[in-house]
Amino acid sequence: MGEHEARGWIRCDETAKQMLSRVLGDRAFLLLPPLHRVPLRAGNVVEITGSSPTAKTQILIQAAITCILPKTWNGVHYGGLEKLVLFLDLDCRFDVLRLSDMLKHRLLEAYRIGNGAWWQLEESNVKTQDKSKIVYDEELYVSCMKRFLYLRCYDSLELLSTLKTLHYRIRPQEACGSQVGVLMIDSIGAFHWTDRLSSSLALDKNNRKSLSLTNVVETIVQEMKKLMQVHSLVVIATKATIYEEKCPTNENNGKLSSNNAMPGNASSKAQQPPFREFMPSSWQAFVTHKIFMRKSGDYQSSGQQSLSAYSLEWLQPQLSSIDRFIVDDSGIVIVS
């Protein structure tokens, strides 16, 4: 090697500061409420587990709205990411009206706050006629709804074909400027039993991959990894627990163990997951963040009827605090 080449090889491409600013700009941290306790980056896979019903889909919708809103529009700050959301509905129960209502609420709220009319937020709960005076921006609403892409899959083969062809089919939407921000899967364990059944029907085993549960999930994980290499996206998947909790733990148990003087006791209680894991190990290794949701009694809000409250616990990374929230018209409201 000549001297010039050697010097060129030693000379750096960019400084650490330049690299950090590039990476943070490209793959920025996402703070999606109510998952705001842990900032998420592109490449993270979040799994939300809970029995049914525990507001898992509501969390997805809330996160989707934060993703599709723009940062600012016409001088009003919305604090969104302006990215596409891909929603794969395996439960086939999604209600688009709920998404639309929550989006309208957010637009109205941000508009009022932006225009200094925040004091009207409380009053509008009582006087519904006032809402018609403050109209949300229709064009903004339409552009946000267009960033939400939805598809239903009725079995694993459809899911596999969707994942394989996703990259090519998203290209026309991406060409309009927006990137993909989040890939959401509602109920990853939806085809668990049918796939388990087909593994017992596997015929010719030589050299042929049977359509078994492990193979299907492995291929799903493979395809998602390839997608994450090309698009910088976060994957959020909900999972409904299929097996009944043998020993139901509640919040008081958790608090007691954290206050316990014996550290060994607390750590052993923390390591034991409160639900029975049924997804194959390839999926478990793919998941980087885990959340557990459960019902946590009723919440008496002022003057109105009692709503059921749910609690959200981060299992990975393990956080000691548990968020408690209720679901009302405008979305998820954190209570304590």
Next chain:
Amino acid sequence: MAPLKHLEMENSIIDECFRDFCASHGILTVEDFLLHDLYELAAFAEREANADRLKEGITVMLSLIELQCRPWLNGMELLEDLQRNKHTLSSGDNGMNSLLQGGYGEGQLTELVGPSSSGKTQFCMRAAASVAEKQEGSVFYIDTGNSFSARRIAQFICGGSDAAALRKRVLSRISCHTVYDIYTMFDTLQGLEVALRSQVQMNVNEYRLRLLVVDSISSTITPILGGSGSQGTCP
């Protein structure tokens, strides 16, 4: 499971040597194709003599799979579809209508849960009568507990000057099927699916099926699941 050779008729690129190449990697059907890593397959194809043709075959397979997929809908298209195609059917009872914000939604599964003798069958029959009379649609009623009563449905139908003829017309739109086990239930539902598909092709719109009532689903499933606990004896 569609074997690859069935695709040769329309796509000449899926010929004998492409199929041999796929078979050497354990791919005999379209489903096998879905389970394999396509980039890896293309890398293997590079080593073969007719690499370009094989890779073209893989691309054609991928485009065939893409044709089979559903389209991605955005939020506005979903709303339009909801407003245009999915109306709410009145349940026949004002209290139930206000609870459900209009009625039973088309394209949605509404579950009526309750202990025995709490009026679930009455609601089912009320809904059947309302849809058959007011919405001019046909009703497919699956009854598992011998609780269907045509006389009771006739009572729900509002009278008028032409009461008898109206009752006859309305009742003729409700078809009741008794099933006592889960296998007959599957058969009935699959038969219904086939009938609906052929109906769509023939465009018979006269009394299209608008309501499917299953009364009750738990009596067919609990004997299968058995055991204690609501989830049955799942291992």
